[in-house]
Amino acid sequence: MRLMTWNIKTGGRDRGGTDRLEQVIRVVTTQRPDVLGLQELRDFDRGDRLTRLADATGMRPYLARSRFGQPVAVLV
Numbered sequence: 400m401r402l403m404t405w406n407i408k409t410g411g412r413d414r415g416g417t418d419r420l421e422q423v424i425r426v427v428t429t430q431r432p433d434v435l436g437l438q439e440l441r442d443f444d445r446g447d448r449l450t451r452l453a454d455a456t457g458m459r460p461y462l463a464r465s466r467f468g469q470p471v472a473v474l475v
Contacts, residue, residue: 405435405437411448428455461474
């Protein structure tokens with residue numbers, strides 16, 4: 400079983416608007432974990448970011464919302 404955990408920092412977006420979601424997807428699909436834990440998923444509880452990640456990796460997402468705006472998720 401392959402496990403991977405990653406703090407993707409501010410939802411995969413840098414200051415200035417650079418979106419790193421495609422790079423995150425590329426790393427995850429290259430590593431092919433069976434279980435993936437992600438932290439700092441700002442705005443993943445809105446829009447389609449979590450769905451895009453799950454669809455691209457073929458994994459099922461389980462999101463834990465945060466009252467501080469930085470949800471976490473486990474994907475299997």
